Amino acid sequence: xxxxxxxxxxxxxxxxxxxxxxxxxxxxxxxxxxxxxxxxxxxxxxxxxxxxxxxxxxxxxxxxxxxxxxxxxxxxxxxxxxxxxxxxxxxxxxxxxxxxxxxxxxxxxxxxxxxxxxxxxxxxxxxxxxxxxxxxxxxxx
Amino acid sequence: xxxxxxxxxxxxxxxxxxxxxxxxxxxxxxxxxxxxxxxxxxxxxxxxxxxxxxxxxxxxxxxxxxxxxxxxxxxxxxxxxxxxxxxxxxxxxxxxxxxxxxxxxxxxxxxxxxxxxxxxxxxxxxxxxxxxxxxxxxxxxxxxxxxxxxxxxxxxxxxxxxxxxxxxxxxxxxxxxxxxxxxxxxxxxxxxxxxxxxxxxxxxxxxxxxxxxxxxxxxxxxxxxxxxxxxxxxxxxxxxxxxxxxxxxxxxxxxxxxxxxxxxxxxxxxxxxxxxxxxxxxxxxxxxxxxxxxxxxxxxxxxxxxxxxxxxxxxxxxxxxxxxxxxxxxxxxxxxxxxxxxxxxxxxxxxxxxxxxxxxxxxxxxxxxxxxxxxxxxxxxxxxxxxxxxxxxxxxxxxxxxxxxxxxx
Numbered sequence: 001x002x003x004x005x006x007x008x009x010x011x012x013x014x015x016x017x018x019x020x021x022x023x024x025x026x027x028x029x030x031x032x033x034x035x036x037x038x039x040x041x042x043x044x045x046x047x048x049x050x051x052x053x054x055x056x057x058x059x060x061x062x063x064x065x066x067x068x069x070x071x072x073x074x075x076x077x078x079x080x081x082x083x084x085x086x087x088x089x090x091x092x093x094x095x096x097x098x099x100x101x102x103x104x105x106x107x108x109x110x111x112x113x114x115x116x117x118x119x120x121x122x123x124x125x126x127x128x129x130x131x132x133x134x135x136x137x138x139x140x141x
Numbered sequence: 142x143x144x145x146x147x148x149x150x151x152x153x154x155x156x157x158x159x160x161x162x163x164x165x166x167x168x169x170x171x172x173x174x175x176x177x178x179x180x181x182x183x184x185x186x187x188x189x190x191x192x193x194x195x196x197x198x199x200x201x202x203x204x205x206x207x208x209x210x211x212x213x214x215x216x217x218x219x220x221x222x223x224x225x226x227x228x229x230x231x232x233x234x235x236x237x238x239x240x241x242x243x244x245x246x247x248x249x250x251x252x253x254x255x256x257x258x259x260x261x262x263x264x265x266x267x268x269x270x271x272x273x274x275x276x277x278x279x280x281x282x283x284x285x286x287x288x289x290x291x292x293x294x295x296x297x298x299x300x301x302x303x304x305x306x307x308x309x310x311x312x313x314x315x316x317x318x319x320x321x322x323x324x325x326x327x328x329x330x331x332x333x334x335x336x337x338x339x340x341x342x343x344x345x346x347x348x349x350x351x352x353x354x355x356x357x358x359x360x361x362x363x364x365x366x367x368x369x370x371x372x373x374x375x376x377x378x379x380x381x382x383x384x385x386x387x388x389x390x391x392x393x394x395x396x397x398x399x400x401x402x403x404x405x406x407x408x409x410x411x412x413x414x415x416x417x418x419x420x421x422x423x424x425x426x427x428x429x430x431x432x433x434x435x436x437x438x439x440x441x442x443x444x445x446x447x448x449x450x451x452x453x454x455x456x457x458x459x460x461x462x463x464x465x466x467x468x469x470x471x472x473x474x475x476x477x478x479x480x481x482x483x484x485x486x487x488x489x490x491x492x493x494x495x496x497x498x499x500x501x502x503x504x505x506x507x508x509x510x511x512x513x514x515x516x517x518x519x520x521x522x523x524x525x526x527x528x529x530x531x532x533x534x535x536x537x538x539x540x541x542x543x544x545x546x547x548x549x550x
């Protein structure tokens with residue numbers, strides 16, 4: 001599936017939920033299922049600090065593709081992170097940069113991206129993009 | 142009609158819905174909703190009397206100036222200040238504290254001097270002092286709180302010394318909601334010759350403030366937390382300090398005579414009010430303070446106390462919840478402001494879910510990172526009530542909180 005197809009699939013999936021709380025129930029389940037991030041990697045250099053939730057983002061290059069791993073101390077944010085990792089991890093920098101990163105907004109979680117100093121998620125998306133740009137232009141991180 | 146319903150009807154925002162549900166607004170400690178008389182005043186000044194104050198002789202300018210200066214009289218009356226010249230208008234509590242930190246620092250603080258704040262302060266009552274200390278080579282000292290969040294006033298004797306120049310303390314912490322023994326602190330500081338600034342951002346809303354009785358040297362508060370327009374604030378200062386300190390900003394209307402080789406400054410209060418003021422908003426302080434006066438009604442006070450006691454009791458008996466700022470004596474030492482954490486559940490998740498149930502609460506560090514560190518948490522959830530919040534809303538909040546915890550646990 002191309003990145004755009006994957007993004008569209010998520011938008012479609014979320015359109016099924018009419019009730020806000022159902023949407024959150026789904027994200028909470030997704031958040032709970034994201035368990036791959038090692039405790040030892042919750043270090044300050046990987047921390048995206050916010051007033052609300054904290055987000056840790058780790059990444060590496062494998063065969064020309066960027067592999068992301070991330071975690072958060074808040075479960076709904078973690079659910080959204082799980083979506084983002086599903087979308088962007090294991091793709092080439094070029095593919096990642098073809099995205100307009102509007103998927104979180106499109107599934108109706110815009111207020112999770114409000115420009116407060118609160119939000120680790122906003123910084124995480126910016127960071128994913130930054131990493132892809134850096135690799136695409138400089139060939140290394 | 143019950144008094145509480147009459148009060149609610151004065152606030153247009155309270156009848157709105159969010160996500161199809163009735164709004165339950167419990168973020169009053171951050172910003173309270175605006176009462177009709179405030180909106181009317183802003184509208185009238187803006188639509189009919191919009192002219193620059195203190196300058197021109199025409200009719201509109203006179204009306205605008207009157208509205209602005211009547212607010213000063215209302216504030217003087219509200220705080221029982223000795224004179225209207227001791228009331229300076231600013232953009233808010235933060236601006237008021239910055240003004241004092243800068244001007245007092247310029248006049249009275251030298252290298253090696255000390256400034257005292259407390260561990261329970263809002264960032265606005267920490268950072269301006271820190272900046273002043275950096276400029277002056279002074280040392281910032283901290284009066285701690287105990288594990289329950291009460292100020293350790295008994296430690297003042299150890300902290301105050303001959304190098305102490307000023308102490309800044311909050312009347313009521315925006316996290317703990319406990320009324321601090323400000324009068325006692327002021328007396329103790331004065332006995333050592335140390336002036337005191339009181340951050341009244343929460344205190345002005347909930348306590349009848351009498352600055353002459355407290356004997357504090359400065360008292361700062363904001364309009365937007367007490368039903369007035371945003372971008373309004375007050376600095377009360379004793380005349381001896383306001384006279385002795387240099388001006389904060391230079392500009393229009395804060396001057397006596399301007400020459401390229403020498404400028405003299407305007408007398409109080411205009412010495413500290415450079416540039417065109419936010420007069421339409423500041424004028425709303427008068428109707429807002431009149432509204433606060435109208436709340437001094439036995440039926441309303443008893444009702445608010447009942448709401449506070451119910452929420453306090455519900456949160457304290459819930460074993461999943463750790464409440465901060467638990468009163469030691471009677472409940473009267475606590476305002477209806479409740480900050481807490483829920484075991485194993487993140488405050489952001491709770492706030493997001495409560496929002497979708499129509500309940501607006503605050504989550505995060507509440508601009509008090511040192512206090513969060515002291516309590517060993519990364520953030521808290523805070524529900525803060527106003528006199529317009531009903532018992533039904535309180536019960537709905539407790540029910541929704543339980544449901545949100547169940548969803549997340």
